Amino acid sequence: MDLTGLGIGTWNIGEDPxxxxxxxxxxRYGLDNGIKIIDTAEMYGEGKSETLVGQAIKGYDRSQMYLISKFYPYHATPELERKSLEASLKxxxxxxxxxxxxxxxxxxRLSDTIRGLEDLKKEGLIRQWGVSxxxxxxxxxxxxxxxxQACFANEDLYNLDHRGVEYDLLPWQEKNKVNFIGYSPFNSGKGNTIRITHNLKTVARDHDATPHQIMLAWALRxxxxxxxxxxxxxxxxxxxxxxxxxxxxxxxxxxxxxxFPQPTHKLPLDMI
Structure with missing residues (x-):
């Protein structure tokens, strides 16, 4: 499937009882109302987010969900990828x-990382693999x-304040058929929010929406x-x-x- 539309991010979720x-x-509200994709990672709360997601999806039809998780770069060898994956699945x-x-x-080495991921894919433990x-x-x-070239997706920071990927990365991924996942559409991971400008408020008012809904609609446009x-x-x-x-x-x-101007030249990749 193509990865488009709205998913559920889980960074900082599951850490506060x-x-x-x-x-x-x-x-569960998201799953009950048409969202199928949940994104998590072994890093988020050192497994706490994955644990909470596991509790939230219990009882749901797994075949109707699309689960994404991530492994640390220092687990990027065939043996350690397998260990990380087994822990995440559990x-x-x-x-x-x-x-x-x-x-x-x-x-x-990327060649080792790919070899391990392809093995996991052959065994049916993962359907696809990608990068972030x-x-x-x-x-x-x-x-x-x-x-x-079997890379299925790349996940990067993308919001009104961080548009650098539009200059060359998004066109490259589209040309090479690599799905793009944009994280932090509200920039919340940096501990600060995107400034609410007069224009954002105007657009929000015209749609009877909040400025944050406009930010998300913009990311999905x-x-x-x-x-x-x-x-x-x-x-x-x-x-x-x-x-x-x-x-x-x-x-x-x-x-x-x-x-929030479009990039007119190459910018360093922003990360949170």
Whole structure:
């Protein structure tokens, strides 16, 4: 399947026992209302996010869900990938992942990483594999390694404040048929939020929406990427789901671009 539309991000979810009930309710509301994709990682709370996701999806039809997780770069050898995956599957309460990502580049050879992932794929423990926090030169290098062209997706930071991927990475991935997953559409992972400008408020008012819904609608506007906002409450999940219906016209996009300009040259890859 193509990875497009809205998914559920889980960074910082599952770490506070007091929030557990709300977080599980939010994930279940998403699943009950058409969202199929959940993105997590062994790094998130050192497994706590995966554990919470496992509790949230219990009782749901696994075949109707698409689960993504990630492994640390220092686990990027065939033996350690397998160990990481087995631990992730146990926490999630499933026997396979739909997509398994190298969380960011490390010191292990990409050829070893790919070999391990292809073995896991052959065994049916993962359906597809990919990478995260890779820039265009990284992707080109990956494609030059035997088996590298089997990469299914790359997940990078993408929001109004961080548009650098539009310059060369997004076009390269589209040309080479690598799905793009954009994380932190509200920039929340950096501990600061995208500035709420007058233009954002104007566009939001015209759509009877919140500025955050406009940010998410903007991230989803092409219909070609997957965006994975975190939602720790049902109310946030409802807002995110509603944002899918917002279509921004050319005048509104021009207003937004005037505050958050498109990149006109290559920028270093932003990461959180």
């Amino acid at each position: 007091k929030k557990k009930k709300d977080e599980i309710a939010a994930i 926490r999630l309460g499933t026997d396979y992942l739909d997509l398994y990502l190298l969380h960011w580049r490390g010191s292990h 926090n890779f820039d265009t030169p990284d992707m080109k290098e990956l494609f030059s390694v035997p088996g590298g 092409s219909g070609k990427i997957l965006s994975i906002p975190k939602s720790g409450k049902v109310s946030h999940m409802k807002e995110n789901i509603a944002a899918q219906e917002i279509k921004l016209n050319d005048d509104e996009l021009r207003l937004i671009n005037s505050d």
